Amino acid sequence: MATKTKKQPDLSVELAGIRLKNPVLTASGTFGYGEEYADIVDLNRLGGVIVKGISLKPINGNPPPRIWETPAGMLNAIGLENPGVDVFLRDKLPILRNYDTALIVNIFGYSLEEYVGVAERFDGVPGVSGLEVNISCPNVKAGGIVFGTNLKAAFELLSAVRKATKLPIIAKLSPNVTDITEFAKAARDAGCDGLSLINTLLGMAIDVRSRRPRLANCTGGLSGPAIRPVAVRMVWQAAKAVSLPIIGMGGIMTAEDALEFILAGASAVAVGTANFVNPRATVDVAEGIGAFLEQQGIGSVRELVGQVRTE
Amino acid sequence: MPPSKLHRATVLHHRPAGRGFYRLVLQAPALASVSVPGQFVMLRVSENLDPLLARPFGISSIIAKRSLELYYRVVGRGTTLLTAVEKGSILSVTGPLGNGFPAPAKGATPLLIAGGSGFPPLLYFAAWYGKQSRLFAGSRDKECLPPMSAMKDFRSRVKAIHYATEDGSRGTCGFVTDSLGEYLSGQARDGRPVIYACGPHAMLAAVSRIAADHAVPCYVSLEERMACGLGVCMGCSVAMKAGGYKRVCKEGPVFDSREIEWGERLTLKVGG
Numbered sequence: 165m166a167t168k169t170k171k172q173p174d175l176s177v178e179l180a181g182i183r184l185k186n187p188v189l190t191a192s193g194t195f196g197y198g199e200e201y202a203d204i205v206d207l208n209r210l211g212g213v214i215v216k217g218i219s220l221k222p223i224n225g226n227p228p229p230r231i232w233e234t235p236a237g238m239l240n241a242i243g244l245e246n247p248g249v250d251v252f253l254r255d256k257l258p259i260l261r262n263y264d265t266a267l268i269v270n271i272f273g274y275s276l277e278e279y280v281g282v283a284e285r286f287d288g289v290p291g292v293s294g295l296e297v298n299i300s301c302p303n304v305k306a307g308g309i310v311f312g313t314n315l316k317a318a319f320e321l322l323s324a325v326r327k328a329t330k331l332p333i334i335a336k337l338s339p340n341v342t343d344i345t346e347f348a349k350a351a352r353d354a355g356c357d358g359l360s361l362i363n364t365l366l367g368m369a370i371d372v373r374s375r376r377p378r379l380a381n382c383t384g385g386l387s388g389p390a391i392r393p394v395a396v397r398m399v400w401q402a403a404k405a406v407s408l409p410i411i412g413m414g415g416i417m418t419a420e421d422a423l424e425f426i427l428a429g430a431s432a433v434a435v436g437t438a439n440f441v442n443p444r445a446t447v448d449v450a451e452g453i454g455a456f457l458e459q460q461g462i463g464s465v466r467e468l469v470g471q472v473r474t475e
Numbered sequence: 476m477p478p479s480k481l482h483r484a485t486v487l488h489h490r491p492a493g494r495g496f497y498r499l500v501l502q503a504p505a506l507a508s509v510s511v512p513g514q515f516v517m518l519r520v521s522e523n524l525d526p527l528l529a530r531p532f533g534i535s536s537i538i539a540k541r542s543l544e545l546y547y548r549v550v551g552r553g554t555t556l557l558t559a560v561e562k563g564s565i566l567s568v569t570g571p572l573g574n575g576f577p578a579p580a581k582g583a584t585p586l587l588i589a590g591g592s593g594f595p596p597l598l599y600f601a602a603w604y605g606k607q608s609r610l611f612a613g614s615r616d617k618e619c620l621p622p623m624s625a626m627k628d629f630r631s632r633v634k635a636i637h638y639a640t641e642d643g644s645r646g647t648c649g650f651v652t653d654s655l656g657e658y659l660s661g662q663a664r665d666g667r668p669v670i671y672a673c674g675p676h677a678m679l680a681a682v683s684r685i686a687a688d689h690a691v692p693c694y695v696s697l698e699e700r701m702a703c704g705l706g707v708c709m710g711c712s713v714a715m716k717a718g719g720y721k722r723v724c725k726e727g728p729v730f731d732s733r734e735i736e737w738g739e740r741l742t743l744k745v746g747g
Contacts, residue, residue: 228711437527
């Protein structure tokens with residue numbers, strides 16, 4: 165504990181025009197709509213909540229099995245199961261509004277029109293700080309990754325969403341591309357206010373006895389600490405390529421993991437799979453960043469953004 | 476905020492229980508005092524990152540309102556590593572999770588159908604509602620039946636036990652579902668039976684069909700792989716007859732068997 169005379173380090177950051185009390189957010193799809201964790205984590209202590217992806221219409225998701233554990237990670241092919249934007253606005257959002265934390269709504273669709281349609285629904289809705297546009301889900305055939313792995317499609321989609329809303333928009337990029345910087349630039353050129361990276365890496369596991377894939381969807385998205393070095397590298401590359409603020413994510417379990425992303429160039433971080441393993445992970449990471457700054461005598465977390473020494 | 480579901484539990488007892496099972500007793504008073512039969516916990520077998528995820532375990536008993544008893548069989552890396560956890564260790568436990576079994580109506584006869592290693596939640600059920608219950612325990616052979624200590628507890632908690640083994644080494648030769656079918660068709664059948672079942676998916680599907688044939692209410696406790704246990708990852712979803720999916724961890728693990736879309740797996744070999 166700090167002595168009373170000592171000044172507490174400043175954890176606040178501003179990202180795409182959204183003020184966060186600390187740089188720790190929840191990664192979409194790993195924290196539900198907040199309420200599921202409300203009796204475990206004090207949501208008021210989070211920088212922000214990025215909710216599970218919302219589409220225009222409810223989606224049932226993929227048939228099971230949907231998850232498979234892998235070394236220091238897991239594969240998932242949930243298929244973006246969600247109750248749709250109407251139910252979200254009616255039942256989920258009012259609960260989240262009770263908390264003093266930024267709220268970023270993750271949106272997706274199966275066509276450009278659906279993305280635009282869902283984005284429009286959040287304009288002027290109180291309590292929503294911004295939109296994260298998922299162009300990178302590897303588990304739905306028609307949408308998601310189709311936009312996230314094709315430069316022209318990504319640019320057109322993000323441009324259309326840009327025109328559809330006044331809210332800050334953050335493009336969630338796919339790591340399943342050869343050069344992440346091209347997509348970071350496309351998002352910038354389309355008028356995005358920030359970037360989230362990375363989404364899951366496309367993976368596969370097979371049961372050698374039955375010779376069947378472990379997931380009913382055959383392939384799934386790999387997450388967890390196994391992917392962290394890939395994520396840190398991509399954040400570093402993207403941060404050098406564009407000046408947009410970045411939410412870094414991919415296998416963050418501890419404050420030290422989060423600090424790697426911040427040094428690589430992320431202004432904020434999102435904790436994902438760790439929420440499943442340690443339901444208090446978000447708060448632990450935020451507290452740990454504070455403790456690190458204090459130990460190091462650093463006044464503000466903003467001083468660390470992009471400060472990796474590569475010379 | 477309501478009481479947290481996160482607990483640091485002390486290992487009070489952890490030893491092989493026979494027949495390939497381990498018995499693990501964890502002291503976690505805040506968890507133990509509020510749990511009900513049918514609920515489960517998520518247990519991290521270590522604080523390391525590999526294996527990454529916690530494992531779900533059904534609670535088999537609450538001891539002195541302070542501790543929970545779990546039985547598990549070594550089936551993979553997680554449970555293999557768990558066997559090395561020593562008495563006195565502290566483990567991260569989340570729970571109690573999910574919904575318990577509905578209480579049987581007054582005068583009803585609960586029929587507990589335990590297949591393979593699916594007995595723990597039924598043992599807990601028997602502690603609350605056992606007096607009028609009959610246990611149907613089935614497995615491949617007698618060495619795969621619940622361990623002696625669990626059977627001893629069952630004997631003290633239920634009215635009668637029916638064994639069924641596929642090789643005939645204990646009780647009736649055949650599947651536990653055959654014993655159940657015979658019992659429900661027979662003269663000795665008690666009034667107002669209600670089925671509570673836990674075990675392999677194919678067994679539950681067969682039990683569900685028998686229950687429907689005999690117009691007996693049937694509740695099944697499902698097991699699925701899950702990452703969070705909190706209703707968030709959507710990894711443990713099962714298909715519903717009415718369409719869509721429900722989460723085993725949140726809407727379950729206990730379901731009315733009529734709700735479940737048992738699907739193509741019905742045609743698989745029916746085992747105990």
